[in-house]
Amino acid sequence: MKFLNQPTRNLFFTGKGGVGKTSMACATAVQLADRGLRVLLVSTDPASNLDEVLGTHLASSPTAVESVPNLFAMNIDPETAAREYRERMVGPYRGVLPDAAVASMEEQFSGSCTLEIAAFDEFARLLGDKEATSNFDHVIFDTAPTGHTLRLLTLPSAWTGFIENNTSGTSCLGPLAGLKAQQEVYKQTVNALCDATTTTLILVTRPEPSAFQEADRTSDELKSIGVGNQHLIVNGVFRSQTETDPIATAMQQRGDQAIENIPASIGTLPRTMIPLSARGLMGIESLRRVGVTTNADEQTPIDFIDHDISTEGLGCLVDELSGGGHGVILAMGKGGVGKTTVASAVAVALADRGFDVHLSTTDPAAHVAATIAADRLPGLTVGRIDPAKETEDYRAEVIATAGENLDEEGRALLEEDLRSPCTEEIAVFRAFARAVSEGSNRFVVLDTAPTGHTILLLDSALAYHREVSRQANQITESVENLLPRLRDPNFTRVLVVTLPEATPVHEAAKLQDDLRRAEIEPFAWVVNQSLLPLDVTDPTLRHRQRYELPFIDEVQSELAKRFALVPWQPEPPTGIDGLRNLNQLDNSTV
Incomplete structure (x- = not known):
């Protein structure tokens, strides 16, 4: 790995779920420690699998990795930190405000931005306070703060009395009020991140167009606030060893094409x-x-993989989904797992069965939806929720109302706050709510759904509204019916989409927990892009089949009430025929 030739003291790894940033961070830590350097490896990922990768049980303080002298690692749980902060903020109001109001406040402080700030607070303790890591030569962070967090913390107005005195701000502003005392430490932390002689930001991605686009966006966002010393890791580059294996040949061609068309910004x-x-x-x-050698054992073919995975393909799942004749089907999952493709395949299958179906996607490129629309399948209409447009409309509305009487600094803080992930979540949620209302008379299939947090936030806000107004008739009929519809298993069916790998499966399990907390029970899991059902001879792909087994078994035996296994496709599944192929594949012999 080239960045290890002259490594900086701090190394930050960032990338979306499933690209391998934990593996790359661990590999870096081990290789530096093998040089005799004292290394601290830190993860603030709530779904961290650092213990699993290193084979060591870790705690929230530096723990020696016995098999690697000089290496120490720790898991910091930002959810615990956020919970403690939330109690400090909400506790004084218990018994003072109505219970519904307190519940609403608690949920306001359980969003992604509260977690973001809490995670950054842990970063600051280790990065901004030099004494905290003075015993180590290198500090490696498995997860890096987002550009939004860094911009928000550098705004001078964030440290004024605006936050405490203004009541029109959103939940993203709240955490800063409790962390105001940390201003100097945060300032030192941001300075360290922007110092190219001290810190390297390592963007981890995979040789796939969507992963490259996400890495490109992250790179530009961090460059805009001064984090310019960046390095790109393209993880999972496949080279076929068997000319007669068509799956292996197709996989290499797809990766090569993605690399050839890498966005210009990260390409340099x-x-x-x-x-x-x-x-x-x-x-x-x-x-x-x-990044050092090739394992000769991985080139050795292996015998038939004996297992007891018994599952059906996506088409059999659609047979069950079609039983009600109408309703909402949600494909949920982290970015990059293929939920747009799964949603599109389900929509095509329902239309082929003669149902009236509307497919709505937020896929930025909208390639799947565009090819379906071009084919004009009878009974199927295709729409697109544009997150950028929905978010911009929402921002304009908030600025015009909440920002109307703010001074220049107050408006600057509000505008920055509205760049947060929470803003897009709320804006897309409004568009989602409009789409759900159409499920009473036909099938509506969406590849976008609100998180468990958003649903709970709406629920607590409605409860607070009723407590204060005592007039339920002030709530619109569509909003009144939204939560019951989402929680009605006969109206809404949730498909949790994942990949047969450690991080995607564990993140999907966390998503399922959030949904259950919001009283929504997933209908089924879809394990996408699996090699297990395929007839491959390439040694690497045969070993990958065996690697998938424990994660598919975990889904089948522990996580899902029902699930479908979707094979990896030699050709990207676009257009009516490609999506029909996903539904027609029979995995009963897997």
Whole structure:
């Protein structure tokens, strides 16, 4: 890995779920420690699998990794920190305000931005306070703060009395009030992140167009606030070893094409290419080999994989979904798992069965939806929720109302706050609510759904509204019916979409927990892009099939009431025929 030739003291790894940033951070930590350097590896990911990768039980303080002298690691749970902060903010109001009002406040402080600030607070303790890590030569962070967090913390007005005195701000502003005392430490932290002699930001991605687009957006956002020392890792680059294996040939061609068309901004960054790991990067020895050597054992073919995975394809799942004749079907999951493709395939299958179906997507490129619309399948209409447009409309509305009487600094803080992930979540949620209302007379299939947090936030806000106004007739009929519809298993069916890998499965499990907290029970899981059902001979792909087994088994035996297995496709599944193929594949012999 090229950045290890002259590594800076601080190394931050960032990337969306499933691209392998934890594996790359662990490999970096192990290889630096092997040089005799004292290394601290830190994860603030709530769904961290650092313990699993390193084979060591970790705590919230530096723990020695026994098999690697000089390496220490720790898991920091930002949710715990956020919970403690939330109680400090809400506790004084218990018994003073109505219970519904207190519940609303608690939920306001349980959003992604509260978690963001709490995670950054932990970063600041280790990065901004030099004494905290003075015993280490290198500090490696598995998860980096977002550009939104860094911009918000550098705004001078964030440290004025505006936050405490203004009642029109959203939940994103609240956390800063309780962290105002940390101003100097935060300032030092941001300065360290922007110092190219001290810190390197490592963007981890995969050789896929969507992953490259996400890395490009993150890179530009962080450059805009001064984090310019960046390095790109393209993880999981596949090279076929078997000319007669059409799956292997197609996989290499797709990766090569994505790399050839990499966005210009990240295309100019220093780059490290990491080959696809045949067995997954679990254990110290596999981490030592990353970017250094090729494991000869991974080139050795393996015999037939014996397992007891018994599942049906997506088409059989659609048979159950179609039973009610109408309703809402939500494909939910983290970015990059293929929820747009799954939603589109389900919509095509329902239309083929003669139902009236509307498919709505937020796919920025909208390639799947565009090819369906071009084919004009009878009974199927296609729309697109544009997150950028919905968010801009929402921002304009808030600025015109909440920002009407603010001074220049107050408006600057409000405008920055409205750049947060929460803003887009709320804006898209409004468009989602409009789409759900159409499910009474036909099928509505969406690849976008509100998080459990958003649903609970709406629920507590409605409860607070009723408590204060005592007049339920002030709530519109559509909003009144939204939550009951989402919670009605006969009206709304949630498909949790994931990949057969550690991080995507564990993040999907967390999503399911959030949904259940919001009283929504997922209908089924869809494990997408699996190699297990395919007839492959390439040694690397055969080993990858074996690697998938424990994660598919975890979904089948522990997480899902029902699930479908969707094979990896040699050709991207676009257009009516490509999506029909997903539904027609029979995995009963897997």
